[in-house]
Amino acid sequence: MSDLNLYLYVGAFLFVCGVICMATKRNGIGVLMGVELVLNGANVNFVAFSRYSELKLDGQVFAVFVIVLAAAEAAVALAIALNFYNNHLTIDVDRGNKLKG
């Protein structure tokens, strides 16, 4: 069990790093990187659980899905960032507050 906990700590650390990155970075790319970290933290958990529990390959398949999704998301997000830049000449996410209620 202690092996699993180790992996979970790593995952949690990665996740927390990602979250902090997302919450603090004003640069859109930085936020994207935070997202990647969060996803990868989750991936670590998936893989770990698939190794130490009844999940077997399912967890790993999920991880693969998440990687694929992350790739797609990165592509879309980068396109957004580019468009954002085109409109605002910056990628500071705080400038994008059009959805303010």
Place this chain on the structure above:
Amino acid sequence: MTPEFLLSAIIFLPSLGALILSFLDSKAVDAFRIGTLVVTAVTFGLTLMLWSQFSYDEPGIQMLVEADWVKTWNIYYRLGVDGISLPLVVLTGLVSMLAAIASWSINKQHKGYFILFLLLETGMMGVFLALDFFLFFVFWEVMLLPMYFLIGIWGGPRKEYAAIKFFLYTLVGGVLMLVAMLMFYFNTGGTTDSFNLIELAKVASGTSETLTQTLSPNMQITAFILLFIGFAIKLPAFPVHTWLPDAHVEAPTPISMILAGVLLKLGGYGIIRVAFPLCPYGAAYAAYALVAIGVISIIYGAFAALAQTDFKRLVAYSSVSHMGYVLIGLGVWKIVEATGETQNSDMWLMGINGAMFQMIAHGISSAGMFFMVGVIYDRVHHRDLNKFGGLMGRMPLYSGLAAGLFFAGLGLPGLCGFIGEIFVVLSTWNFNPTLAIVAASGVILTAGYILWALQRVYLGPEYRGPHAEDIKPIEAREATVGVILLALAIVFGVFPGILFNVMEHSTAELVEGMKLGYEQAASQVSTTLQAMR
């Protein structure tokens, strides 16, 4: 042309005409006039064809048409004609045609007027020919709307008021009829014949083969009262007559003609076709009230007419008075309480025939009277009786025709009004001498108001009102209408047999059926009473 097709053609030809007219350019005024005249004339021709195919000796319904309509609710498209409806159908055809001729004087929105006019004729024909209660009701309401607009748009200064009043009154009647209709439908078990007026009449007299259940005597009374109020409004009888003077005064001349000539007859026809045969026990129960209301209508209408200063209003009240005779003639059904038999039923038969005749006669004479008022109104644009006079010298032919038609209304022998009135009055003594005497006293009042009106309008040294320069002799078109009506008034007044031959078998059958129906219901009542003891 098969008889079955003929009936539908009579009803829907005017609608078809209306449809065609609706495609015409609204500026083609003469096209509308002539088109309407042609359509109504052809319709009238069809009704005459119907008469020629009618068999006098057959008492029941002839040329029965039956087709599915709303099968779920057992509503059928049933048409037919018998001796009671035939004269009224022909009258409708005639009056519509003459009203179409009289419609030349309409001077605005011709397209709408003539389309509505033709739709109105469809509704009227439908009511007279329908033998399915629901269909009857539908046509009854179909007729209402065109009339509303015809009064409300082409009427006089208070047209909106008059139109609404007419509409609401008639609608109330319609609603009561609807209630009664549903009573019949559900109390006869809601079968295929539950809207069939012929079968409903048969089951009331106990001779139906298809229907088994019917209304109890008490329910018959309720149903009769509902139906009667509905029809009395249309008739119109005292005290629900007040829509009539307003509607007549405001309506344009041709519409007044139709209103007086045909629409009022729907009330009488409804009583004789629906209320009477369907509820014989109720009819016998209410006979006294019917006659009393009729008598009051005669006297009250005559007195009210005497006091009018508006020429058209006077004629309108004379209608109230004259239609009172219809009610009396229908109601003089005297039953010997002890035996439940009808006393001197020939007298009642005479009363019914007289009432039917009176309807036709009034259709001719009052349509004529309204037309005559319209002719002078078109010229001088007022109807104040105190501002006429001397027309006999200015418009001799017109005055002669008018005097003839007013005499017909007065009940002068040799003219149609006399036969109906006198036969009805003669049949009344057997029912109740007091009412008979009061009814007979109407002849004095009638003479009074009509002669006084004639004196004020046609006699005297000179015309005393405005627009004296516009008084021109009657046109050929106007004279045609007057001559036709007066000629018919004379023909029917001298040879009433023409009409009596048509209706005598049907009315005799009605009387027999109702006598049976009453005896059946009365025996039911007495059994119930015995059981209670």
Place this chain on the structure above:
Amino acid sequence: MSGDSLSKWLMIAWLLPLLGFVVEIFFGYYSRNPRRSKAAAWFAVGCIGTGFICSVIAFTQWCSMTGAFDGESGWLAARVHAHDADDNDADDNDADDNDADDNDAEHHDGHSGHDDGEAKGHDSDDSSPSDAAGAAEAPAEEEAASDEAAVLREGGHLLAVAEDEGDDHSHGHDGPKGEFSGVIYTLGTFGGITLSMDYYIDSLTLVMFMMVTLIATCIHLFAMGYMSDELTDDYVDHFAHTADGKHVHRPGRFYRFFAFLSLFCFAMLGLVLAGNIFQVFVFWELVGICSFLLIGFYTERKTASNAANKAFIMNRVGDFGFLIGLMVLLTYFGTFRFGDTKVDGEVVEQGLFSMVTRDATGNFVRDDITGEVLLTDTHGHALTEGGENRTIPYMLLVVAGLGVFAGCVGKSAQFPLQTWLPDAMEGPTPVSALVHSATMVAAGVYLTGRFFPMFVQEVLLTIAYIGCITLFMAATIAVVVTDIKKVLAYSTISQLGYMMLGLGVFGWGAGLFHLVTHAFFKSLMFLCSGSVIHGCHHEQEMPKMGGLLKKMPITAITMLVGVCAIAGFPLFLGLHFSGFHSKDAIVASALAFVNANPTHFLLFFLPLLTAGITAFYMFRLWFYTFWGKPRDQHLHDHAHESPWIMTVPLLILAPFAWLCAFGGEQGYLYVLITGNDPSHLHDGVQAVTTGGLTLPGHEAVHAVHSQAGWLAMIAAFSGALLAYLLYGVGIVDLDRMKAQLSKVHGFLLNKWHFDELYDSLFMKPAHKVAAFCAWFDKAVFDNIVHGFAKVGIVIAQWDRVFDEKVVDGFVNLLGDSTKSIGNSLKVVQTGRLRQYVMFIVLGVVTLFAFVFTTFPS
């Protein structure tokens, strides 16, 4: 010859004037010069004249069919008393009257009086008398005629025909002789009730036909002259004014006048021909409307149209009673026909007259059990229905009789409906002559006579009293009236009263006798007055006339004939004036009646007194107009005798007025009229007591005949003498007399105040009630309807409030609250990405904290 052709001839006579009417009324539209052409008038004269000829032909046929005048043994000829007329004088006359006390039937004399051709004009010429005597019983020829007639077919029915004389009835009443009836066409059949147009022909019908057509022909001719001022395109009516005070100008209406006259003749003849009481009513009304049209002929005159309305409405009041009578009759008898309907000689439907039977005492036969009047068949046997005898309550028979008589009261201008007739003088004078003296007003008397078999004693007494009151009242008014036509109008009313009185006191023959004689002399007098008016340029006031005898001798002389006739003078050139005979007959009947019923003494004394008054006012009229000095020189200078077309009718009528009653009650006219006397008291019955009333038989009348005749004659002579003294000689100053009697004079001049009475009693209340009804309609019914409408509107307003406030309010509340919640939440929506992440984190942490604390394990 047959009853068929008999009825055909009469129908031709009846319908020709209708044809005339139709042609003449359209004349104006087809003629090139309608206003100036007399063609319409000639056509009208042709129609009515042909009608007269047809009537005469029908009469001759009737005579030969029934054998009425077959020799002196014909059943009527036998009653014509031989009369040495040529050298008769007053004394002889009385002797004759005494002779006549014996039964008529016993009088067969050598010459039946048909050598008096000039006196009896149409009668004797046509009655084809033969000389040989025959058996008194029904002659074979008559039998044959009846049989032949019995198989006639008309309108699909085999008809009733002359009942033969020998048919003896159990109750001793003879069936009507020479009576023909049949159906013209059917109006309607309702079960057992059939209403039809019938004809009923008996000797009275024929006499009336000939009388009406003859008088009408004369009057038509007269009118061609009298109305000739209408032959213009610009007729100036001097009695009608426009608002600016000018006379009314209008085109002449010559042809229209004759059209109306023709229509009137048609209606009158139809009334006489009518075979049932309903049909009588039909033509009764038609006659009334013709009267309306003719009285109101000068439509421009307000007085004329008022008078026309008054006449028609007054008549309608009477007709209201008539209608009640009809209702009773139809309800209880089930038929209106006078005569029986027969098929192959078998009675298939009883007529009214045979349904009530009088027993030997003159009472109606009653049912033993109920005491109601029994309905019987022709032979007096009870009719049954459903095993029970058909009866009618006696009271209802009284009602029916009074009802029908009420109609007669209206038409004959009897008290209390007499006021219309004087006003009716607004019509042109020929109309007054034809319609308001000779024929239409006589229709009431005719019907009373025709319907006599149905009258019970109470009704007869009423008739007698009504007649009595009327004759006296009208005569008193006539004394003071100064309009020449109105004098004649009141005298007409008075004479009609005599006729009614005659009928009422059971002098059936006397009443109708007077009807015919009066028709002749009154039409004559009216035409004379017309001639005077025409000659004096439409001046009708007698005080402006005077001394016209020389200016218009023919008119004056013929008028004098009429005056003598109406006054009841006997004897002129050895022949009595017609009025003498007929009035004598009435007064004698009245006297006999009063002898038998002393309580009703007025029924004799008033007529007797009035006979004097009549003579007085008639001679007053004559002296006023024709005698003495001219009172208005201008008028007198311009007066002239009328043209020949107006005087010829006078000259035709004068002999009739003088001589038509030739022979008195043994003369042709009386015998012919009474051929079907329905009073059944002619032979053998001395008197009948019934219900406290004694009806005198024929003998009783004869017994007092000479007495009555003397009294009446004395009254007439004294009246005439008084008139001569007052107006002819002028022994007293009339104006002073007027002043002294101003109250009476005023009372009479105002017609006993009947007009005011009726005005305040009926006219004003009627208008008040009418106004009330109209107000009631507007104020009550309309307000009720408006009330309903208002209630509807109020409910609708509440409905609107409810809809807007409650229903809409709830829905709005939902929306509003949602919106405000959203508003308050939008603060959180900053759009800042990082903030959102922070929220997520915080949320997740909170969630975790919550989960772990809640579920610690």
